[in-house]
Amino acid sequence: MDFNGHMDTVVRVAVTLVNELTPGERRGRPFRLPEDGGAAATAALRTAYPAYRELGTEEGAQLAAVAARLRAVFTAVADGDVDSAATQVNTLLRETQARPMLERHDGEPWHLHFHGSDDTTAGSWAASCATGLAIVLGSEFHDRLGVCTAPHCDRVYVDVSRNGTRRFCSTACQNRVKTAAFRARAKGD
Ligand SMILES: [Zn+2]
Numbered sequence: 001m002d003f004n005g006h007m008d009t010v011v012r013v014a015v016t017l018v019n020e021l022t023p024g025e026r027r028g029r030p031f032r033l034p035e036d037g038g039a040a041a042t043a044a045l046r047t048a049y050p051a052y053r054e055l056g057t058e059e060g061a062q063l064a065a066v067a068a069r070l071r072a073v074f075t076a077v078a079d080g081d082v083d084s085a086a087t088q089v090n091t092l093l094r095e096t097q098a099r100p101m102l103e104r105h106d107g108e109p110w111h112l113h114f115h116g117s118d119d120t121t122a123g124s125w126a127a128s129c130a131t132g133l134a135i136v137l138g139s140e141f142h143d144r145l146g147v148c149t150a151p152h153c154d155r156v157y158v159d160v161s162r163n164g165t166r167r168f169c170s171t172a173c174q175n176r177v178k179t180a181a182f183r184a185r186a187k188g189d
Pocket residue numbers: 026027148149150153154155168169170173
């Protein structure tokens with residue numbers, strides 16, 4: 001699945017923002033909102049853009065609010081409710097007034113960026129991520145957004161495997177489930 005290099009990056013950013021900035025469970029343990037939301041948000045964005053500038057507490061909190069909205073889209077798709085996911089993405093696109101703009105920087109060829117109506121970092125990322133998810137939902141890969149199915153984990157993922165059979169956020173969760181199944185079978189003998 002390669003819609004376009006930049007869009008793939010944006011979808012990955014959406015996944016990372018949700019996984020680093022929304023509370024819940026991760027790989028069998030409770031996951032709370034990090035105390036320093038600014039540092040967590042910076043770390044999340046630097047997974048895709050290593051030189052991303054340092055974000056403050058306020059910006060971290062705003063991005064966490066965006067991440068909560070993005071999580072709802074992944075949850076809806078995982079629940080088989082693509083209609084709800086599409087409605088929520090449309091709301092985000094409308095609210096952020098996402099607008100496309102061709103840009104060229106850092107020696108890259110022209111590529112499409114999406115900006116929000118305001119120039120805040122959170123507003124721009126909300127617009128970009130909503131656009132990225134809109135492109136996924138509007139494609140044949142609309143069911144590729146997922147929530148980890150391992151027990152006590154609700155981290156999200158985008159399934160870029162060829163046959164679309166991914167079920168876990170990470171190999172850690174996949175192994176947890178495999179081990180549990182193995183133990184259950186061993187007990188049954
Ligand atoms: Zn997981």
